[in-house]
Each structure stands twice: as structure tokens, then as C-alpha cells.
Amino acid sequence: MEGGGNEYKKGLWTVEEDRILMDYIREHGKGKWNRVNKVTGLKRCGKSCRLRWMNYLSPNVKRGDFSEEEDDLIIRLHKLLGNRWSLIAGRVPGRTDNQVKNHWNTHLSKKLGVNSKKGKTKAKTYPDSERAKKNSSTPSSNSNSELQPLPNSDSNSNIFGDDEVAAAIDGFDDEIMNIKDNNIGTKSGVGFSDMWEAMMIGNDLNLYSSYLLDPTLDDHYPFQFDHL
DNA sequence: AAACCGACCAACCGCCACATT
DNA sequence: TAATGTGGCGGTTGGTCGGTT
Numbered sequence: 001m002e003g004g005g006n007e008y009k010k011g012l013w014t015v016e017e018d019r020i021l022m023d024y025i026r027e028h029g030k031g032k033w034n035r036v037n038k039v040t041g042l043k044r045c046g047k048s049c050r051l052r053w054m055n056y057l058s059p060n061v062k063r064g065d066f067s068e069e070e071d072d073l074i075i076r077l078h079k080l081l082g083n084r085w086s087l088i089a090g091r092v093p094g095r096t097d098n099q100v101k102n103h104w105n106t107h108l109s110k111k112l113g114v115n116s117k118k119g120k121t122k123a124k125t126y127p128d129s130e131r132a133k134k135n136s137s138t139p140s141s142n143s144n145s146e147l148q149p150l151p152n153s154d155s156n157s158n159i160f161g162d163d164e165v166a167a168a169i170d171g172f173d174d175e176i177m178n179i180k181d182n183n184i185g186t187k188s189g190v191g192f193s194d195m196w197e198a199m200m201i202g203n204d205l206n207l208y209s210s211y212l213l214d215p216t217l218d219d220h221y222p223f224q225f226d227h228l
Numbered sequence: 229a230a231a232c233c234g235a236c237c238a239a240c241c242g243c244c245a246c247a248t249t
Numbered sequence: 250t251a252a253t254g255t256g257g258c259g260g261t262t263g264g265t266c267g268g269t270t
Contacts, residue, residue, distance in 0.1 A: 012238070012264080034255070050256070051239065086258060101259075102237050 009043040013052055055098045062094025066103055
């Protein structure tokens with residue numbers, strides 16, 4: 001489906017490839033990932049382009065160390081949800097499922113004395129039919145996805161039923177808003193990621209002028225323009 | 229200085245369901 | 250209805266880097 005095996009490049013992305021992908025998204029928007037190589041000549045499959053955008057280039061992505069608040073949130077969400085990283089990431093502003101997963105496997109699991117890798121075999125954390133239901137209602141941006149009713153699963157660490165999980169999750173929302181405020185600010189009532197998203201796709205920048213004039217936000221901006 | 233080792237993390241893989249043709 | 254295309258997920262791999270010997 002992704003085309004023949006050898007026509008696509010693999011491995012780390014170069015600055016030039018990033019620039020090409022950014023240009024494409026700026027012009028055509030997100031999605032239609034399999035058109036990227038046709039339109040731009042980029043030797044990357046659609047999947048790879050999507051992943052690069054979602055995990056690195058997207059303005060929604062926050063770089064840098066995880067804060068104590070984020071750690072605490074992830075730990076508690078993981079206790080509720082198990083290894084459902086996209087759901088967890090959806091509740092941790094600016095973090096991708098890959099970031100959360102990596103952070104858990106390299107830091108938090110050790111911190112908690114959890115053996116995160118129970119063998120080499122793939123272990124679905126919940127039935128795929130349920131995952132697909134969630135997928136279909138989860139927006140491509142991970143920043144504001146709504147929590148879906150959670151399936152019971154005997155294969156993850158979630159010991160709660162759907163109702164308990166949903167109720168518990170609701171309690172995280174205020175806390176999440178605090179993390180947003182602390183980390184990226186909520187000036188003008190406009191999200192930081194919204195600003196960059198709008199910039200990238202050519203929306204009205206004036207709306208976000210307060211961000212642009214705030215030097216304290218530099219640490220939160222994930223993308224370097226100077227190599228474009 | 230160099231070899232080794234472990235931690236980290238970006239990226240890939242395989243699978244799946246939904247959307248489209 | 251079936252076939253194909255697409256997007257999304259979690260698990261896993263492998264390259265890079267910094268610390269240690």
C-alpha cells in the first residue's frame with residue numbers, strides 16, 4: 001500500500017526533508033500523507049511523513065524535559081489506562097504518544113519499579129476493535145481529544161471499569177489546564193499550539209501577536225526557523 | 229585516548245478499522 | 250459488496266551520545 005519497498009528513504013530526517021514537508025503542509029495542510037512524495041518528490045512514505053509531523057514538526061509538540069506535574073499526570077493516567085499512550089498523551093498538553101511512551105519506558109517505569117517490557121511478543125493493551133472506535137473519533141491533533149468510553153480489558157494494568165475511569169479522568173482536566181498555563185501560557189485565551197498551527201497554515205497571525213512578543217516562550221517553541 | 233556500556237529517543241514495523249472507490 | 254487506500258495505534262529497533270573504565 002505504501003508502494004514498493006526500496007523507493008522510500010528510511011532513517012533520520014534531514015533539515016532539507018523537514019523543510020520540504022513543512023512547505024507541503026503549509027500549502028496543503030495536514031493529511032493526504034501519501035501525496036507528499038508525489039507532490040514534493042520527497043523520498044518518504046506517507047506514514048513516515050505523518051509520523052515526522054506528529055512527533056516532531058507539529059507546533060503542538062513541546063520539547064524538553066518533562067515537568068514534575070507531567071510525570072505525576074502520566075503516572076496516574078497510566079495507572080488508569082495502561083499502555084494506551086495516545087489516550088494518555090491526549091491528556092498531557094504538548095506531548096505525543098511517542099514521547100509519553102518513551103518517557104515512561106526510560107524514566108517512569110524505573111522510577112516506579114515497573115517492568116515495562118514483559119517479553120518480546122507484541123501485547124495488545126486492549127482489543128483492536130475497541131481501539132479502532134477510539135481512533136475514528138480521535139482528531140489528528142493530540143492536543144484536545146476527548147476521552148472516549150473505555151473498554152474493559154484484561155490485558156492492561158487498568159483495574160477500573162469504564163465508569164470509574166471516565167469519572168477519574170474528568171478530575172484531571174483542571175490539572176491539565178494548570179499545566180498548560182504553567183508551560184505554555186494561555187494569553188488571549190488562545191493556545192500556544194493553535195498559534196503555531198495557524199502560522200504554519202497561514203491563518204491570521206495578529207491573533208497571536210502577544211505570543212510573538214513574549215521572549216519567555218522561546219523555550220517552548222519546538223521548531224527552528226533558521227534552517228528553513 | 230579509546231573502548232565499552234547503558235540511556236535515550238526518533239523512527240520503523242505490523243496490525244487494524246474506517247473511508248473511499 | 251469487495252477491494253483498495255489511508256490514518257492511527259502500540260511495540261520494538263537501532264543510532265547517537267555521554268559517562269565510565
